[in-house]
Amino acid sequence: MAPLPDALADAAHRPLSLTFPRDGTGETLIDRSGTLLRLYVVQPGIDDAGVILPLDALFDVRVQVALRLWRALNGRPPGPDPARLSPERTSRLILALRTLDGLEDGTSQREIASVLFGRDISAQDWLSHDLHFRMKRLVRLARGLAAGGYRRLLQHPFRGR
Numbered sequence: 001m002a003p004l005p006d007a008l009a010d011a012a013h014r015p016l017s018l019t020f021p022r023d024g025t026g027e028t029l030i031d032r033s034g035t036l037l038r039l040y041v042v043q044p045g046i047d048d049a050g051v052i053l054p055l056d057a058l059f060d061v062r063v064q065v066a067l068r069l070w071r072a073l074n075g076r077p078p079g080p081d082p083a084r085l086s087p088e089r090t091s092r093l094i095l096a097l098r099t100l101d102g103l104e105d106g107t108s109q110r111e112i113a114s115v116l117f118g119r120d121i122s123a124q125d126w127l128s129h130d131l132h133f134r135m136k137r138l139v140r141l142a143r144g145l146a147a148g149g150y151r152r153l154l155q156h157p158f159r160g161r
Contacts, residue, residue: 085153092141093153099135100142109135
């Protein structure tokens with residue numbers, strides 16, 4: 001948050017007037033509509049606030065975050081968090097970590113699959129079963145996470161930029 005430049009002031013459309021603590025830390029927590037927002041205030045004691053967004057590779061994410069902030073400050077639901085992992089992705093990561101635990105204990109992929117998915121597969125059917133291929137993908141993901149790929153989770157949704 002920064003003071004609104006005079007050139008952007010519009011008498012017909014007054015900006016939000018916000019009073020931030022003058023503690024000088026620069027970081028402010030606001031709880032609006034059940035959502036905790038962390039702001040970095042450039043200048044404490046701002047009356048008319050504005051947001052400065054650089055036109056960089058993360059511009060679209062920054063716009064989403066600024067829109068969420070504006071909604072929350074106006075008492076509206078802020079909308080979905082762009083950095084939140086989907087429930088499907090979270091479930092897949094949990095399965096991958098459980099797979100990794102099983103592999104490190106010396107358990108076979110077939111046994112891990114029967115525990116994770118609750119289906120017993122005979123040894124003769126295993127090589128052509130769909131869970132065999134699903135387990136191969138989970139093993140690849142699990143080993144990738146163990147080899148440092150977990151750091152990519154910290155960059156979500158910004159990875160690849």
